[in-house]
Amino acid sequence: MKARRIPTTALEACSEDVMRREIVRIRLAEVLACAPALDHGDAKELHDLRIACKRLRYALELHRDALPPEGAAAEHVLAELQDLLGELHDCDVLTSLAKKRERGVVRTIERDRRALLDLARRRWREALQPTGALSALAAFAGFGSPQGSTGGAP
Amino acid sequence: MTIRSLEGAGAMIEPCSQLKAWARALIDRRLRDFEEKRAKALEHPHDPEALHDVRTRARRLRAALEDLHDLIPEANHWLRVLKRLGRRTGAARDNDVLLERVEGYASRTRGATRAGFERMAERLRGRRRRLAERAIAAIKRCELAHDHEGERQP
Numbered sequence: 001m002k003a004r005r006i007p008t009t010a011l012e013a014c015s016e017d018v019m020r021r022e023i024v025r026i027r028l029a030e031v032l033a034c035a036p037a038l039d040h041g042d043a044k045e046l047h048d049l050r051i052a053c054k055r056l057r058y059a060l061e062l063h064r065d066a067l068p069p070e071g072a073a074a075e076h077v078l079a080e081l082q083d084l085l086g087e088l089h090d091c092d093v094l095t096s097l098a099k100k101r102e103r104g105v106v107r108t109i110e111r112d113r114r115a116l117l118d119l120a121r122r123r124w125r126e127a128l129q130p131t132g133a134l135s136a137l138a139a140f141a142g143f144g145s146p147q148g149s150t151g152g153a154p
Numbered sequence: 155m156t157i158r159s160l161e162g163a164g165a166m167i168e169p170c171s172q173l174k175a176w177a178r179a180l181i182d183r184r185l186r187d188f189e190e191k192r193a194k195a196l197e198h199p200h201d202p203e204a205l206h207d208v209r210t211r212a213r214r215l216r217a218a219l220e221d222l223h224d225l226i227p228e229a230n231h232w233l234r235v236l237k238r239l240g241r242r243t244g245a246a247r248d249n250d251v252l253l254e255r256v257e258g259y260a261s262r263t264r265g266a267t268r269a270g271f272e273r274m275a276e277r278l279r280g281r282r283r284r285l286a287e288r289a290i291a292a293i294k295r296c297e298l299a300h301d302h303e304g305e306r307q308p
Contacts, residue, residue: 003220008173016176023221058217062180090255093248097274104267105274108259 001048003055004030020063024071025141027056028134031078038121043092050085053078060137070136077123077133084120088113177225184215185298192293199290202250208293209243212236215298232298242292246285253278 004026008019030052037045057078060071091113098105127134188211195204216236223229253275260271 003217005223006221008224014170014173016173019173019176027221054213055217055220058214059221061214062184062218062221087255090252094252094256094274097252097277098270102267102270104263104265105259105270108263108267108271 001030001034001051016066020066021141023059023063024056024067024137025143027052027059028137028141029143031056031134035124038117038124041117043089046085047089050082050089053082053085057082068140070133070140073133074127074137077127081120081123081127084116084123088116088120091116174225177222181215181218181222181226184211184218187211188215188298192296195290195293200286202247202286205243205250205286205289205293206247209240209247212239212243212296216240235296235298239292239296243289246282246289249278249281249285253282 006019006023006026008014031049034045034049034052037049057075060067060075060078064071064075091109094109095106095113098109100106126132129135188208191204191207191211195201195208198204216233219226219229219233219236223233226232256271256275256278260268260275263271
């Protein structure tokens with residue numbers, strides 16, 4: 001998934017704060033746009049969500065000193081989601097490597113995958129609670145609570 | 155113009171130059187991190203953790219370049235180089251991660267399922283050396299700092 005460009009020319013004021021907020025806003029929008037993957041469970045969509053989480057997390061990490069505390073909490077949640085989605089991806093790769101006749105192998109991996117997906121869904125829902133880390137970050141980034149909306153960039 | 159000379163210019167700097175200097179300082183931080191881990195991986199070419207560290211630092215640098223793209227003239231070139239590095243080192247890292255997971259499955263299953271996981275682990279072990287050699291060759295070739303210094307010459 002290609003990263004959206006952060007346009008410097010469209011910014012009203014040419015300042016670090018504006019740029020920083022714009023980076024967080026766009027990267028968070030990418031995460032929200034990919035979030036329906038958690039409902040669908042599709043391997044490719046989940047992989048895109050993982051990449052989007054990673055981009056937002058790295059942006060928060062790079063600007064940590066200049067961001068409000070919401071940034072650090074979101075970083076933590078994103079790292080956890082990223083790990084879970086990474087393990088899910090490993091399950092998908094292993095399933096494709098397993099020989100079809102090895103049913104026990106495939107069943108074991110699929111059971112693991114289901115548990116990981118459930119956990120990722122739970123973490124996502126918690127992060128979008130009114131007191132959740134991503135809700136707070138959304139408020140900082142300048143758009144309303146993302147609660148209930150898993151898709152669409154603001 | 156280097157960052158050092160910009161810092162010295164103080165109030166004479168146009169807002170946009172300040173923004174560029176800010177972006178450059180952030181990228182330099184990521185670049186130093188990457189170069190440090192790259193040197194370590196070249197010193198310990200058979201250490202999977204050293205390879206992992208190079209990959210995570212390369213990803214962080216790449217994410218920062220995507221965020222600050224319009225403010226960094228070398229961004230396109232570096233992004234291409236880092237993408238290539240990611241591709242060429244990815245297979246080795248993925249193989250290590252999958253192997254660890256498969257070994258975990260093998261240790262907690264029994265009978266035919268266990269034998270299936272053991273066969274899979276054997277296949278993954280067999281690829282390890284070739285993939286690691288390819289990864290280290292790619293790390294050796296990826297010299298961003300030299301490009302960087304070159305582009306800064308007056």
